[in-house]
Amino acid sequence: MAETSVAGYAAGETRKLNVRGLGSALAPWVLPLALLIVWEIAARTGLVTARLMPAPTTVAIAFWRSLLNGSLLVHTLASTQRALIGLLIGGGLGFVAGVVNGLWKPAETLFDSTLQMVRNIPHLALIPLVILWFGIDETAKIFLVSIGVFFPIYINTFYGVRTINPQLVEMASVYGLDRKALITRIILPGALPSILVGLRYALGFMWLTLIVAETISATSGIGxxxxxxxxxxxxxxxxxxxxxxxxxxxxxxxxxxAVERRVLVWHPAYQAAQGGKQ
Structure with a gap:
């Protein structure tokens, strides 16, 4: 009887955990689904003009039609390619600049003030100048995306490198780590949370910039x-x-x-945050 009771209790707890996990997975989608339902009802009842705001089912039909004729896939791949190339170029340069300026004080003195001035110029305002420089081909679009993602990654990388606990650096020096090992084993791993935050911001700027960039005489892409x-x-x-x-x-x-969960599993602050969510 006791074993049966224990087994029944364990099964009940497992079901509760499964239901809780399912609820946590579905919770973020409740509001979007509710908005879609309201949107559909408003379009069908005439509360909104169908020509200006067609119903979600109409958009779904357009999606299926574009998927079947291949146009949606072609345009999506074109936009994704531009975005990734711009992210690779601008993000790579921003990361390198952030590390160099963060580690080397003379580099910060020489370059950071200039970069901060350029950062405050809206990069989309450069479109007329970019067209004069690069014309209206792919280079102009990729350049704009690169500028858009450069600064979020640069600033967060610079901040992450500069805010490394100096006691850790001192301890590493005491244990005999050379400059290369100090950077790869202490400074960059310690700055990684800030770098990943910069990457998430950069991804938002990447798509925002691409929307505008693809209006510059493009022949493909979602824009x-x-x-x-x-x-x-x-x-x-x-x-x-x-x-x-x-x-x-x-x-x-x-x-x-997903990358963050994988590479920051060792980080105490990240473990505490994950434990709080659970």
């Missing part, structure tokens, strides 16, 4: 797809493009958080 649809008053395609941008941004953020 081109939506601008072309606007010319023919295809509001469902315009909304589809906006939703695809949002989904790509969410996918990029989820991927970054």
């Amino acid at each position: 081109y797809m939506t601008m072309n649809a606007r010319e023919f008053l295809q509001t469902d395609i315009v909304l589809l493009g906006i939703i695809v941008y949002a989904l790509l941004g969410k996918l990029a953020d989820v991927a970054t958080r």
Whole structure:
């Protein structure tokens, strides 16, 4: 009897944990689904003009039609390629600049003030100048994306390197770590949480910049797809493009958080935060 009671209690606790886990997984989607339902009802009942704000089902039909004829995949791949190339160039340069300026005081003196002045210039305001420099081909779009992602990664990398506990650095020196080992084993791992925060910010700027960049005489990409649809008053395609941008941004953020969970499993502050969520 006692063993049966224990087994029943354990099974009940397992079910509770499963239900709780399912609820936690579904909770973030409750509000978006509720908004979709309200949007559908408003469009179907005429509370909003269907031509200006078509129902979600209409957008879903446009999605399926674009998927079948291959146009959605072609434009999505074109936008993703531009975004990743810009992120690789701008993010790589921002990371290197942040590490160099954070580690070497003369480099900060020489470059940081200039970078801070440039950072305060809205990079989208450079579009006319970028067109004069690079024309209207792919280089202009990738340059704008690179500028957009450079500064979030630079600032957070610089901050992460500069805020390393000096006692850790001193201890590493006492144990005989050379400069290279000090950077790779102490400074960069310690700065990693801040660097990943910068990456998440940079991903947001990446898609924001790309939306505007793809309006510069593009012949492919989600921005081109939506601008072309606007010319023919295809509001469902315009909304589809906006939703695809949002989904790509969410996918990029989820991927970054997955990397964060993997590479920061050792970090005490991250472990405490994860424990608090549980």
